[in-house]
Amino acid sequence: MAADTSEQTQEELILGFLSEGGDAYLSGEVLSSKLGLSRTAVWKRVEALRLKGYVIEAVPARGYRLVEVPDRLSALELGPLLGTRDLGRVIHHHETIGSTNEAAFRRAQDGAEHGEVVVAEQQTAGKGRRGRAWASPAGLNLYFSAILRPELPPQRAPELTLVAAVALAEALREAGSDAAIKWPNDVQIGGRKVAGILTELSAEPERVHFVVVGVGVNLNSTLEHFPEELRESATSLSIALGKRVARAAFTAALWTRLEEWLDRYLEAGFEPVRARWKALSSTLGQDVLVRTDRSELRGRAEDIDPSGALLVRTEAGVLERVLAGDVERLRPRQDVRSS
Amino acid sequence: MATKRKAVRAAAPATETRQAGTTSLDVEALRQIVEILESSDVTRLVWTRGDEKLFIRRGHAPETTIVHHTAPSGPSVTVAPPAEYAAPAAPRALAAPAPAATPAAAAPEKAAEKPGLVISSPFVGTFYRTPAPDQPAFVDVGSVVKKGQILCIVEAMKLMNEIESEVSGRVAEILVENGRPVEFGQSLFRIEPV
Numbered sequence: 001m002a003a004d005t006s007e008q009t010q011e012e013l014i015l016g017f018l019s020e021g022g023d024a025y026l027s028g029e030v031l032s033s034k035l036g037l038s039r040t041a042v043w044k045r046v047e048a049l050r051l052k053g054y055v056i057e058a059v060p061a062r063g064y065r066l067v068e069v070p071d072r073l074s075a076l077e078l079g080p081l082l083g084t085r086d087l088g089r090v091i092h093h094h095e096t097i098g099s100t101n102e103a104a105f106r107r108a109q110d111g112a113e114h115g116e117v118v119v120a121e122q123q124t125a126g127k128g129r130r131g132r133a134w135a136s137p138a139g140l141n142l143y144f145s146a147i148l149r150p151e152l153p154p155q156r157a158p159e160l161t162l163v164a165a166v167a168l169a170e171a172l173r174e175a176g177s178d179a180a181i182k183w184p185n186d187v188q189i190g191g192r193k194v195a196g197i198l199t200e201l202s203a204e205p206e207r208v209h210f211v212v213v214g215v216g217v218n219l220n221s222t223l224e225h226f227p228e229e230l231r232e233s234a235t236s237l238s239i240a241l242g243k244r245v246a247r248a249a250f251t252a253a254l255w256t257r258l259e260e261w262l263d264r265y266l267e268a269g270f271e272p273v274r275a276r277w278k279a280l281s282s283t284l285g286q287d288v289l290v291r292t293d294r295s296e297l298r299g300r301a302e303d304i305d306p307s308g309a310l311l312v313r314t315e316a317g318v319l320e321r322v323l324a325g326d327v328e329r330l331r332p333r334q335d336v337r338s339s
Numbered sequence: 340m341a342t343k344r345k346a347v348r349a350a351a352p353a354t355e356t357r358q359a360g361t362t363s364l365d366v367e368a369l370r371q372i373v374e375i376l377e378s379s380d381v382t383r384l385v386w387t388r389g390d391e392k393l394f395i396r397r398g399h400a401p402e403t404t405i406v407h408h409t410a411p412s413g414p415s416v417t418v419a420p421p422a423e424y425a426a427p428a429a430p431r432a433l434a435a436p437a438p439a440a441t442p443a444a445a446a447p448e449k450a451a452e453k454p455g456l457v458i459s460s461p462f463v464g465t466f467y468r469t470p471a472p473d474q475p476a477f478v479d480v481g482s483v484v485k486k487g488q489i490l491c492i493v494e495a496m497k498l499m500n501e502i503e504s505e506v507s508g509r510v511a512e513i514l515v516e517n518g519r520p521v522e523f524g525q526s527l528f529r530i531e532p533v
Contacts, residue, residue: 131471158495184496293518
């Protein structure tokens with residue numbers, strides 16, 4: 001295992017140096033001195049990378065050049081792009097897995113550290129709220145679950161779901177879309193769901209053990225990839241932008257945002273998150289129907305309270321505090337976001 | 340609206356029956372009224388009988404949850420909202436039954452007197468006894484559970500917390516109905532030693 005790990009580290013370093021070099025060639029001699037390896041060892045690692053799908057050009061007397069990176073989301077692809085301190089510094093990458101949340105929860109129970117992430121190219125049992133499925137076709141989108149160990153009383157843990165939503169909406173906007181948050185933490189583009197967050201908590205009364213934040217983002221799915229019943233209500237970033245999305249770059253940008261917002265939240269509390277959430281929200285100001293397992297509520301979504309709960313003003317003028325449920329927009333407003 | 344009238348009619352006789360031997364509403368009658376309200380869509384009930392006026396509003400702003408007026412000299416019961424909702428503008432959780440007026444509110448004390456350990460909710464949220472709506476409950480009354488076994492889920496804002504049993508034993512009581520809102524610290528289960 002030790003040899004494998006160091007070989008992987010060497011491969012990550014080679015990719016890092018080649019990425020930094022851009023279109024320029026990097027000589028085998030420079031690489032071998034940077035890595036403290038023989039030129040033969042460098043060549044072996046380059047060959048190993050080629051087998052993994054990297055296109056690395058080698059020109060005699062000039063050196064190596066990175067031409068193409070495979071469309072995967074392992075540490076090799078993400079490592080050189082990541083600017084985070086903790087988040088994604090350890091990546092457990094799976095070609096296929098039942099559910100990244102399940103795997104991350106088990107790893108956390110076994111002692112995984114803050115910031116470790118489980119990523120999968122495909123989920124065969126992607127989890128949504130209350131037993132619902134999350135369509136997770138192979139190689140197209142982003143499915144990950146981050147293990148967080150924040151110092152928080154358990155009562156405040158639900159606020160983390162809004163922290164994640166803010167980071168996600170920001171990353172999707174930076175990618176060029178007009179993403180907005182539907183309470184509490186679905187992210188939509190043009191009223192269609194592009195991403196979902198499912199968070200699971202392990203805690204005792206006084207202390208959070210860990211939180212698993214599971215995120216699914218439709219990046220390169222086309223309509224045919226969605227189950228038929230979702231084609232009216234789902235979208236992907238690629239559909240919205242009309243071009244293919246670089247998954248690794250998006251993932252690295254999202255994790256950077258997520259760590260930034262998490263830091264801000266733990267330092268300054270929920271208020272800055274709340275303010276940003278409100279600016280990114282598509283729910284506030286709308287007439288909504290809130291469905292829970294056993295009740296329905298209609299009214300105007302007015303605000304979120306200092307803990308993130310949705311405040312809905314009913315026709316009778318009563319302000320209801322909503323903590324769980326599916327929010328549906330009743331009459332889409334014509335003046336904004338009609339695209 | 341039809342359900343509203345029906346529920347109000349249903350509430351009255353139950354109360355009157357209990358009232359026959361007393362001079363004012365007793366706790367049992369109040370409990371029955373609240374139970375009927377819970378199983379209906381009624382959110383507000385005003386009932387007058389002689390000097391007595393009963394006003395119940397549930398799932399709403401906390402300023403007046405239940406006020407039971409009698410003649411000026413008679414006893415007066417005012418049920419205060421839980422402390423975390425004491426701020427004037429803070430509304431109540433969606434469709435929450437008035438917590439201090441329901442059997443569930445009395446349950447923590449009752450449960451505490453009984454043998455075993457009471458498992459309580461770590462935050463304000465929605466209580467689920469099943470992993471998904473179409474699946475069987477994690478546990479039932481009488482189920483023998485091991486320490487660390489999942490008893491239920493409490494959800495708030497799509498954060499799912501699987502509540503584990505802190506002890507091994509038998510589920511003696513389940514103190515909240517599936518799908519109901521729960522308060523921070525509200526008793527959920529009583530686990531008895533086997």
